[in-house]
Amino acid sequence: MLRRTVTVTAAVLAVVLGVQAGVQAAPTPGSPGAGDVYYPDYGNGGYDVAHYDIRLRYHPATDRLTGTTTILASATQDLSRFNLDFALATQSVRVNNRAATFTKQGDHELVVTPARTIARGAPLTIVVEYDDIPSTVVAAGFTSWNRTPDGALAVNEPEIAWWWYPSNDHPTDKASFDVSVLVPTGVEAISNGTPTRWAVPAFGGWDRWSWRQDKPQATYLTFLAIGDFDTYQDTSADGSPIVTAYNTRLDAATAAAARTSVERSDEITDWLAGLVGPYPFGARGGVVTGAGDQGFALETQTRPVYDGRSFLRGSNNSLVVHELAHQWFGDSVSVGQWKDIWLNEGFASYAQWLWSEEQGEGSAAELADYVYSTVYPADDPFWQVLPGDPGPTRLFDGAVYDRGALTVHHLRELVGDEDFFAILRAWTDTRRHGDGTTPEFQALAERISGVDLDAFLQEWLYTPGRPDRGVSTLSVPAEPKSWPKIVAAHH
Incomplete structure (x- = not known):
């Protein structure tokens, strides 16, 4: 017994x-x-x-994409190997100036083993060379790369980076970007941020287009639109560049409707800034694709991308408001978990109602009542989807948007306009260029308003069935806040 004790003690001491x-x-x-x-x-x-x-060369005739992406990173642990999210055929990988070994795991995991282990805190320079036909590459059961009659679109959510550059593909790891693309002369290559090269001749029959995003940006918000576009450049009042582009395959009436909407982006951005705080980025604009090219609009950072068919029936300023509101809610402040997607879509959808109120086309209260009472009757399956936890197959269900917007509206009614807009401004300020979750938003809203939101959010975000619009069961501040008109809140 004594010998055993001494042995253990010695081992512990060692x-x-x-x-x-x-x-x-x-x-x-x-x-x-x-x-x-x-x-x-x-x-x-x-x-x-x-x-x-990201440096690319794209051949529209064959959909061949060749590229080299260089990633600057730092190790957060002592690393023996690491993964990149990537689906294309990889030619080589170098880590810190030495060739690394790599293998494909599943359909979008590139497992990289560097020649030397990486110490925690040490810098990482990762260089990946690749060559593939993206439209033929299937990952997670589909391809997000969209080949069009005159080029291609790398625009989707939440999966798109896999098909054109290797990355750490989650909104919680944002970075700055340089995107430089060689395309045949006469073809445009448009991306996020500020243009640094605009159709600069590279060699016979090829031009280089380059874009820089110097603010943190999530991987899925980084886009590439290649094709035949009419492009326009301007400067906003704050000196930032405005770039808009319209696919030349749009018919004249649709192109006109698109321009009357997207060319108001600068005005709408300034209006939103008056509501929720300063615009978080240094460039503005929008891109309109051919009708039916992608089937949706997406809030790609600084320059949303719209499908041309969104303007088939005329101007669509409300859609532009939605995507520009995402520049704050979704782009600057991204989701910490994809289950919190209502923080993106509910607030962007509510911005559309606020714009309607601003334009005198129906108040937010009128629209909320219409959606609650008429669009979705109490027995509609819509009310069975939980916007606070919709599940991965219903990430973009209508309930995430409309029930999310109703949640925002009733939060406004509950806490009053003064605290409501203070909450929005604090959220976009304190989490600028970062991310957030529903519990973090709730904590901020409760701190500003003094209202316990547990029962309210449980009913509106996490309980099946149409919620009761009343707030009588909720705890409210002892001294009610004043509720100024929304017009006053703009200023």
Whole structure:
């Protein structure tokens, strides 16, 4: 017994002395996911990306894409290997100036083993070369790369980066971007941020287009539109560039309706800034694709992309408001988990109602009542979808948008306009260029308003069935806040 005790004590002492001497555990692989509850293998662990440099050459006639992406990152643990999210055929990988080995795991995981282990906090320079036909590459059962009659679109949510550049593909790891694309002369290549090269001749029959995003940007919000576009450049009052582009395959009437909508982006952006705080980026604009090219609009950062068919029946300023509101709700402040998507879509949809109120075309209260009472009767299956936890197959269900917007509206009624707009401005300010979750939003709203929101949010976000619009069961401040008209809140 005594001998055994001495042995154990000596072993413990050896461990303690080893720790004091600086002995560390062996480097381990970074996790193959970022911890998202809906998409556990999206994003990666073990490193944090600071910058992507994406250099591409695209052949519209064959859909061939060749590229080199250089990633500047830092290790967040002692790394023996790490993953990148990528689906295209990879030619080579280098890590910190040495060739690395790599293997494909599943359909979008590129597992990289560097020649030397990486110490926690050490810089990472990752260079990936690739060559493929993106429209033929299937991952997660589909392809997000969209080949069009005159080029291609890399525009989708939440999966798009896999088909044109390797990345840490989750909104919680944002980075700055340089995107530079060689295309045949006469073809445009449009992306986010500020243009740094505009159709600069590179060699016979090829031009280079380059774009820079110097503010943090999520991977899925980084886009590429290649094709035949009429492009326009202007400057906003704050000096930032405005770039708009319209696919030349649009018929004259649709192109006119698109321009009357998208060319108001600068005005709408300034109006939104008056409501929710300063515009968070340094460039503005929009891109309109051919009718039916993609089937949706997306809030790609600084420059939303709209399908031309959104303007078949005339101007659509409300859609422009929705996508521009996302520049605050979704782009600058991204979801910490994809299950919190209502924080993006509910607020962007409510911005459409606020714009209607501003334009005298129906108040937010009138629209909320119409959606609640007429569009979705009490027995409509719409009310069975939970906007606060819709599930990965219903991430973009109508309830996430409209019931989300109703939640926002009734929050406004509950806390009053003064606190409501203070909450929005605080959310977009304190989490600028970051991310957030529903519990974090609730905590902020309760701190500003003094209202306990547990019962309210449980009913509107997490309970099946049409909620009761009353607020009598909720705790309200002892001293009611004043409720100024929304016009006053603009200023």
